[in-house]
Each structure stands twice: as C-alpha cells, then as structure tokens.
Amino acid sequence: MILMKKFFPGFFGKIAAAVAFYMLFGTTCVFAVDNGAMAEKKPSRAWDGNGRVIGSIGYGTGECDILSSDQGEEGSESAMTGPPCFTVDRVGNIYVLDTAGKKVLRIDSKGILSCYFNFTASEFGDDLISDIAVTPDGAIYFLNQSEQVVYKFASDGKLAGTLGIIDERSLFSGLTAIATDEASNLFALDVRDPKVVVFDGEGKIVSRNIIKATGNGYAVSGVSVYTALLKEGRIVLADILSGAQTELKFVSLAGERPGIKIIGASLIGFDSVGRSYVKVAVADGGGKTMENSVVIFESDGTLYSRISIPVDSAEGREAFLGRRFLFLKDDAIIAYRFEQLFFKLIEYCVEK
Numbered sequence: 001m002i003l004m005k006k007f008f009p010g011f012f013g014k015i016a017a018a019v020a021f022y023m024l025f026g027t028t029c030v031f032a033v034d035n036g037a038m039a040e041k042k043p044s045r046a047w048d049g050n051g052r053v054i055g056s057i058g059y060g061t062g063e064c065d066i067l068s069s070d071q072g073e074e075g076s077e078s079a080m081t082g083p084p085c086f087t088v089d090r091v092g093n094i095y096v097l098d099t100a101g102k103k104v105l106r107i108d109s110k111g112i113l114s115c116y117f118n119f120t121a122s123e124f125g126d127d128l129i130s131d132i133a134v135t136p137d138g139a140i141y142f143l144n145q146s147e148q149v150v151y152k153f154a155s156d157g158k159l160a161g162t163l164g165i166i167d168e169r170s171l172f173s174g175l176t177a178i179a180t181d182e183a184s185n186l187f188a189l190d191v192r193d194p195k196v197v198v199f200d201g202e203g204k205i206v207s208r209n210i211i212k213a214t215g216n217g218y219a220v221s222g223v224s225v226y227t228a229l230l231k232e233g234r235i236v237l238a239d240i241l242s243g244a245q246t247e248l249k250f251v252s253l254a255g256e257r258p259g260i261k262i263i264g265a266s267l268i269g270f271d272s273v274g275r276s277y278v279k280v281a282v283a284d285g286g287g288k289t290m291e292n293s294v295v296i297f298e299s300d301g302t303l304y305s306r307i308s309i310p311v312d313s314a315e316g317r318e319a320f321l322g323r324r325f326l327f328l329k330d331d332a333i334i335a336y337r338f339e340q341l342f343f344k345l346i347e348y349c350v351e352k
Contacts, residue, residue, distance in 0.1 A: 050308060051335070051346035054111055058342050063115045064105065066098050066343065085132045085143075088326055090182075094334070094345070095140065097132045104132075104140060104157075107345070116140075117157025131177050135184040135201070143188075148172040150188060152203065161203050164188065171197060179220045187220050196225055196241060212243035217267035219327075221274065228267040228278050235265045237276055237301070246301045252282045252291055253306075259285025269327030274299045277333060279309075279325050294325060294333050294348065305350045307333060 059066055086096045092109040095116060106116040131143035138155035141163075148170040150163040163186065164171045174192020181187070184201040191214050198206040215227030215238060228248075229236040235248040254260050264281040271277065275296050282291040294307040309325075328334045331350040336343055 050310065050351075051348045054107075054334070054345040054347050056342040056344045057105075057113060061101075063103075064113050066096075066101065066105075085130060086326065087132050087134055088328055088334075089134045090136060092329060095132060095134055097129060097142065099129050104153075117153070117155070119153065119157060119159070122151075122159055133178045133180045133186065135180045135186075136182065137184055137201075139184070139201070141178055141180070141186055143175060143178045145175060148175045150175075150178060150186065150199075152186075163199050163203050164197070177218055179218070179225075181220050181223075187225060189218060189225065209241050211240040213238045213240045213245075215240075215267070216265060217279070219267050219269045219276075221270045226267060226270075226276070228265045230262060230265050233261060235262065235278060235280065237267070237278075237297070246299075248276070248278065248295075248297045248301045249303055250280060250295060250297075251303065253293070254282050254284075254290035257284075260290060263287075263289075266325075268294060268325050268333060271296075271327070271330045273330075275304055277327055296331075296350070305331070307331075307348045307350055309335070309348055 057064065057066060086094060088094050094107040096105045096107070098105060101118075102120045102122075103118040104116045105113060107113045128145040129142045130145040133141045133143075135141075139160065140153045140155070142151040142153070144151060149165060149172075152160045152163060154160045164175070172188065172190045172193065174190050175188060176191045177189045179187045185206060186199040188197045188199070189195075189211070190197070191211075194211045194214070196209050196211055198209075200206050211225075213227060213229065215229040218225055218227050218240070220226075224239050224241045227238050227240055229238050229245070235250050237246045237248055238244070250262070252260060252262070260282060262280060263283045264279070266279045268277040268279055275298055278295050278297065280291070280293055280295050281289055283289050292309045294309065296304045296306060298304050325333050325335050328347060332347055334345060334347050336345055
C-alpha cells in the first residue's frame with residue numbers, strides 16, 4: 001500500500017489560500033484532553049449518490065473542529081476555510097492538518113475523530129504547509145512550502161527535526177510533495193530542480209535522484225515514484241526515476257464517438273497487490289464531462305475495474321483538497337465535499 005500524500009500536484013500542490021486549500025472531511029469526535037477526559041460523538045453513516053458518507057466535521061474552535069477563516073485572527077494567512085492537506089496510514093487511519101487550529105486530527109478506522117496532537121508550541125505560524133505524510137511508527141512530516149523544508153514531528157507532537165537544510169540553506173527550490181514507504185523513509189519531490197531526495201528515519205539523506213518526468217499525481221511504490229501522463233490521448237504510468245513507462249489500456253464508458261477525449265488523468269496511488277488507481281475525466285467536444293471515474297489498472301496496464309464518481313462531485317458541488325482523491329484501501333478511495341457548515345468524507349468503492 002502506498003501513501004500517496006503520497007505525492008501530488010498539489011505531489012503530492014499549492015492552491016491559493018483564499019480558495020482554502022480545499023475542503024476536508026468529517027466524522028465523529030473523541031478528544032483526549034490533558035487530564036485524560038474524553039468527549040465523544042457517535043459516527044454517522046449515510047449515502048451520498050454512489051458514495052458512503054463516513055462522517056462530517058464542523059467548523060469551530062473545539063478540539064475536534066476545523067478552524068475556519070472567520071474564526072482565525074484577522075488577516076492571518078493560516079486562517080483558511082479548510083485544512084490544507086491530509087493523508088492515510090497503512091491501517092486506514094486518516095490524518096488531517098489544521099494549520100489555523102495548529103493541530104493534527106485523526107480519524108481512525110472506526111470513524112472516531114480525535115486530536116492526534118497540537119503544535120501550538122512550534123515556532124512556525126502562517127507558513128504555507130502544503131503536504132503531510134505519516135510513517136508506520138507514527139512520526140508525521142509537514143512540507144513547509146514557504147521555507148522549502150520538511151518538519152518531522154514525533155507521535156507525541158514534539159518537533160523532532162527539520163529536513164532539507166544544508167549549510168543553512170534549503171536543499172530544495174520547488175519542493176512539491178512528500179511521501180513515506182514501509183521502511184519509514186521519506187521521499188521529497190522537487191519539480192523546479194527536478195529531483196527526489198530520500199531521507200531515512202533519522203533524517204539522513206539516503207539518495208538523490210534526478211527525475212525524468214513530471215505529471216499529475218505522484219505515488220511511491222517499492223523504491224520508486226510514479227506519476228500519470230497524458231500522451232497523444234493515451235494514459236501512461238511513468239516511473240519518474242528510471243523513465244520507464246507503461247501504457248494504461250483505458251476504455252471510456254462514453255464510447256468512441258466523435259469529439260470524445262480524455263481531458264484529465266491523475267495518479268492516486270497503488271493497492272496491496274500493485275494495481276494503480278488513476279482519476280480519469282472524459283469530455284465531449286463541447287467540454288461537457290461524459291465520464292468521471294477512478295480507474296484501476298493491473299501492473300501490466302490492463303484494466304481491472306473502475307469506481308464511478310458523480311460528475312458533479314468533481315465540478316462545483318464538490319470542492320476538494322489538493323489531492324482531490326485519496327487511496328483508502330483495496331477497491332476503495334475517499335473524497336471530500338464542502339458544505340456550508342461541514343466537511344463530508346465520502347468513500348467510493350468498486351461495485352461488487
């Protein structure tokens with residue numbers, strides 16, 4: 001399983017803070033305060049189109065709320081209308097970075113939301129934190145796009161180090177996304193000075209590799225990093241380190257009528273057996289979306305299955321975080337929809 005925080009163009013993406021680094025999710029609430037007391041709300045389960053609503057979370061100043069722009073300090077760049085980034089670990093826990101509230105929230109596999117830790121004691125404040133990654137042992141990394149560095153936090157919320165500084169200067173100039181692997185190595189992608197730098201769990205540089213392609217969406221699989229490319233109307237899965245490419249044999253549900261074409265393809269991640277999950281949009285000659293799916297491909301590029309997403313979930317009605325969709329588990333992805341008072345977390349699955 002991969003953390004596609006894992007890499008995203010937004011590898012894994014920076015979107016104007018005014019637009020709110022996009023929306024987030026929600027669910028139930030269990031928060032452990034300093035004295036160990038617990039507040040709890042029961043998870044909700046409902047259906048939204050062909051997706052299952054895992055839960056919702058409101059704006060507010062509570063421990064299990066997301067701090068919105070009208071609740072933060074006036075003029076504060078960190079007081080956005082939604083969280084900037086999120087990730088899923090290898091057992092299905094979801095982590096959300098709330099920069100305005102200076103905390104990381106976690107939704108466990110049972111749908112219980114808690115405050116994983118807060119970082120109010122840290123020195124950074126309104127910096128642009130645009131990506132988050134978590135290791136199997138619970139360490140969390142923040143990508144600081146303002147300073148072009150990566151912060152490492154221990155599972156207790158203490159700042160454990162800063163990665164990417166050599167001789168008091170940043171190693172990066174276009175740091176875009178971060179991800180971790182099963183061995184707790186951190187992969188950091190720089191698209192301006194095209195390279196991937198790999199750090200071990202102690203923060204030491206393991207390797208630096210020039211990347212041979214940039215695309216849409218990035219994910220770690222094994223010892224390499226992959227992305228999706230559109231080449232002459234075809235979808236290609238590219239290993240950005242070796243340059244190897246595999247054509248993905250996509251067949252649109254919209255058929256082969258005149259004017260029908262693929263207008264977008266973005267890699268989401270890989271499942272436990274190495275299948276790739278790619279968000280694909282197909283439109284007609286007038287730009288109307290005809291298909292909006294997450295398509296699953298075998299390692300040889302043949303089509304395995306697909307997960308249909310309502311067209312309006314990608315246009316207008318839904319506003320997403322930078323990674324728009326996130327791999328959750330085999331045959332399932334998650335997406336977020338913003339409503340006036342809540343974020344909704346929606347799970348979409350392969351129809352059995």
